[in-house]
Amino acid sequence: MAEESLQPIRGMSDLAAPEICLWHALEQTARDIMSAYAFQEVRTPLVEQTAVFTRSLGDTTDIVQKEMYRVLDRGGRELTLRPEGTAGVMRHVSGLGQDGADARLYYLGPMFRAERPAAGRRRQFHQLGAEAIGPATAMADAEMIALQAHVLEAWGIKDFVVHLNTRGAPDDFSRVTEALRAALAGQRHTLCADCQRRYNENPLRILDCKVEQCAEQVAALPPITEWMGAPANAYVDEVLAWLERLNIPAVKNPRLVRGLDYYQHTVWEVTHSGLGAQDALSGGGRYALNMAGRPVEGVGFAIGLERVIAVLKAQGLVPESMMPRPDVFVVSHGDRAAEENLVLMQSLRLRGIAALMDVRGRSVKAQMRAANRSRSRFVIIRGDTELAAGTFQFKDMDAGSQAELDMPALMNRLLPGPAHAVANQAGDE
RNA sequence: GUGGGUGUAGCUCAGUUGGUUAGAGCGUCAGGUUGUGGUCCUGAAUGUCGCGGGUUCGAGUCCCGUCACUCACCCCA
Numbered sequence: 199m200a201e202e203s204l205q206p207i208r209g210m211s212d213l214a215a216p217e218i219c220l221w222h223a224l225e226q227t228a229r230d231i232m233s234a235y236a237f238q239e240v241r242t243p244l245v246e247q248t249a250v251f252t253r254s255l256g257d258t259t260d261i262v263q264k265e266m267y268r269v270l271d272r273g274g275r276e277l278t279l280r281p282e283g284t285a286g287v288m289r290h291v292s293g294l295g296q297d298g299a300d301a302r303l304y305y306l307g308p309m310f311r312a313e314r315p316a317a318g319r320r321r322q323f324h325q326l327g328a329e330a331i332g333p334a335t336a337m338a339d340a341e342m343i344a345l346q347a348h349v350l351e352a353w354g355i356k357d358f359v360v361h362l363n364t365r366g367a368p369d370d371f372s373r374v375t376e377a378l379r380a381a382l383a384g385q386r387h388t389l390c391a392d393c394q395r396r397y398n399e400n401p402l403r404i405l406d407c408k409v410e411q412c413a414e415q416v417a418a419l420p421p422i423t424e425w426m427g428a429p430a431n432a433y434v435d436e437v438l439a440w441l442e443r444l445n446i447p448a449v450k451n452p453r454l455v456r457g458l459d460y461y462q463h464t465v466w467e468v469t470h471s472g473l474g475a476q477d478a479l480s481g482g483g484r485y486a487l488n489m490a491g492r493p494v495e496g497v498g499f500a501i502g503l504e505r506v507i508a509v510l511k512a513q514g515l516v517p518e519s520m521m522p523r524p525d526v527f528v529v530s531h532g533d534r535a536a537e538e539n540l541v542l543m544q545s546l547r548l549r550g551i552a553a554l555m556d557v558r559g560r561s562v563k564a565q566m567r568a569a570n571r572s573r574s575r576f577v578i579i580r581g582d583t584e585l586a587a588g589t590f591q592f593k594d595m596d597a598g599s600q601a602e603l604d605m606p607a608l609m610n611r612l613l614p615g616p617a618h619a620v621a622n623q624a625g626d627e
Numbered sequence: 628g629u630g631g632g633u634g635u636a637g638c639u640c641a642g643u644u645g646g647u648u649a650g651a652g653c654g655u656c657a658g659g660u661u662g663u664g665g666u667c668c669u670g671a672a673u674g675u676c677g678c679g680g681g682u683u684c685g686a687g688u689c690c691c692g693u694c695a696c697u698c699a700c701c702c703c704a
Contacts, residue, residue, distance in 0.1 A: 260701080260703080265702080311703080311704090313701090313702075315697080317698065319703075320704095409701095457702065467703095474699095476702090478703060478704060480704065481703075502703085502704025503704080504704075506704095531663095561657095561662085564657085567656095567665085569664060570665050571664085577663080581662060582662090600663085
């Protein structure tokens, strides 16, 4: 066998410049908006006891059945790399007791699912999620959808669509399940293999099957809300009313049910036409379940960062344009000058000026090339001549102009510098 | 998990019906007189042709396997 191929494992990859600059920008925007909605960040462990996920997501879900990275630790305990963020947050909240009754929390980080990678789907991917813990009210649900739309818009995502549905109250659930089985009983054998299995295990999931023959039969069914009681219907309508009041466009999609068992009442998904096969940008819903003996109710969503970035790139955004520019590159000629320039560079950095220099003792020409490649805004050249005269050559790399300055004049050019270097960044080509 | 496509220098790729020292563009580095970038000119370096096996006098080129990437299905973010 090959000695060792230390490459990243399938579906996981490094995230570095220039792409990382885009991530920083998105993260900063998201944190600001979360603060505006009074959400606090929570960082739960990347690994939890397997039961945290199996109990909350549901045993029959695809995530639990075939997509979790499960490992045994030294004590033989069953652990799992988190496939989503909600379960860990609920576990956290259940430990807070009364203090967790109205928690407003968000998270941002990697999730793991052992799937076959494809466009918009990785084994390690990243989600921004938010959870509002508290009693079920339509206003709380609408607020979350508004928050989510706010984030997507602030990131510059255009033309996303919010699909909304209800899974009904808990006591509607069995009624809908039975009604579905009854409605499909006759044509059961014409459904796809997966749906025949779902017919027994979880008939709701048949509703969002993409196989054509199933979709046709589903289209002929009445909307599931007809089998639900009046309270459940009143609840969704109220959510829709609040959204309208907030000017958040949303379309009702009676086939949307989502794949996780903990949802009840409002569920939604945001799609974008520019994504291809995996067109879901984010999803969320209201849930209720028992975590460690404590009931936890809440509403939340998760946005797939990789997919957001795919849309932004499709919209023409280039990560390279977001790379920060160094303010100044220091060029030396002669050992004495190099020594003094190292000290100069350090003092510039202490004042917040982004500075760098060549540390290999290369020719002035090579240093200038390096300065150009680094996209530095300015170059300071100080050799033996300048050292003797107590001056600096100060070159504007964009304009190509150069002037000889003394120390006060140099500082004068550089200290207000970051401001106009930033202003310049937007306009460079 | 199932199916399709791909895998040749840092990057994007070419490589004719298997034939002798494997190429281009971009990038990198160095020069174009002795202290100056981005344009131009000249030159240089870099490949276990994904990995393993097989067929053959001979394989980047054919066959098998394997790994990875990629796309679709499934499901989801």
